[in-house]
Amino acid sequence: xxxxxxxxxxxxxxxxxxxxxxxxxxxxxxxxxxxxxxxxxxxxxxxxxxxxxxxxxxxxxxxxxxxxxxxxxxxxxxxxxxxxxxxxxxxxxxxxxxxxxxxxxxxxxxxxxx
Amino acid sequence: xxxxxxxxxxxxxxxxxxxxxxxxxxxxxxxxxxxxxxxxxxxxxxxxxxxxxxxxxxxxxxxxxxxxxxxxxxxxxxxxxxxxxxxxxxxxxxxxxxxxxxxxxxxxxxxxxxxx
Numbered sequence: 001x002x003x004x005x006x007x008x009x010x011x012x013x014x015x016x017x018x019x020x021x022x023x024x025x026x027x028x029x030x031x032x033x034x035x036x037x038x039x040x041x042x043x044x045x046x047x048x049x050x051x052x053x054x055x056x057x058x059x060x061x062x063x064x065x066x067x068x069x070x071x072x073x074x075x076x077x078x079x080x081x082x083x084x085x086x087x088x089x090x091x092x093x094x095x096x097x098x099x100x101x102x103x104x105x106x107x108x109x110x111x112x113x114x
Numbered sequence: 115x116x117x118x119x120x121x122x123x124x125x126x127x128x129x130x131x132x133x134x135x136x137x138x139x140x141x142x143x144x145x146x147x148x149x150x151x152x153x154x155x156x157x158x159x160x161x162x163x164x165x166x167x168x169x170x171x172x173x174x175x176x177x178x179x180x181x182x183x184x185x186x187x188x189x190x191x192x193x194x195x196x197x198x199x200x201x202x203x204x205x206x207x208x209x210x211x212x213x214x215x216x217x218x219x220x221x222x223x224x225x226x227x228x229x230x
Contacts, residue, residue, distance in 0.1 A: 004156075006156070009154075031214070031215065032213070032214045032215050034218075034219075036221075042223065043118075043205070043221040043222060043223045043224065044157065044205070044221045045221070046218050046219070046220075049215070049218075051215040089156045089157070091156075093213050093214055095212075095214055097169075097212070099170075099212075100145065100162065100169075100211075100212030100213050100214065101147060101159045101162055101170065101213065102147075102157075102159070102213055102219060103159065104149075104156030104157045104158070105156050106154070106155055106156050107154070107155065107156050
């Protein structure tokens with residue numbers, strides 16, 4: 001089955017600086033890569049996702065890049081703000097009936113230092 | 115709240131007891147997923163349903179675990195003879211189709227189980 005690795009496990013950045021979180025996946029059949037943000041005591045919420053036929057996607061201060069050849073994808077947050085502090089999870093999904101589940105990375109705790 | 119709803123939010127039980135959790139997905143979502151999340155880890159897939167059919171079960175789902183979705187709406191997850199290692203957050207998610215490029219999975223707030 002799919003295996004997703006995520007680094008770093010913790011990340012602290014100064015407010016206003018950029019943060020980058022990286023993930024690798026094992027199954028080349030994966031075609032969907034969402035990123036979830038989970039604040040303390042709250043549910044995971046989708047913040048951005050990317051399909052395997054797209055190399056980069058941007059939404060305001062967040063962007064995701066995908067390298068299918070290397071089987072890795074990254075989350076980029078620019079101009080970080082205190083409300084960006086949370087745990088971020090990457091995930092991958094393999095298409096096809098019976099495979100329709102997300103395999104998550106282990107998470108990155110991002111702390112924005114004011 | 116029209117999102118995914120889970121009950122109870124917290125459950126403390128003694129080792130060896132049985133517990134049951136409930137998940138109400140977003141209305142008309144035919145896919146329903148159960149995940150388990152332990153401290154410092156990402157959600158781990160347990161099982162999922164398309165309507166009332168259980169399509170996949172993880173090897174994490176031992177014989178003590180059973181999930182049902184009898185009418186294709188809400189789902190229950192039962193753990194029999196609980197063990198301390200079962201302590202975790204149990205998350206439910208739903209989607210209108212299989213999770214993928216055009217279909218987002220929406221999560222509930224989870225049920226935190228503590229086995230003492």
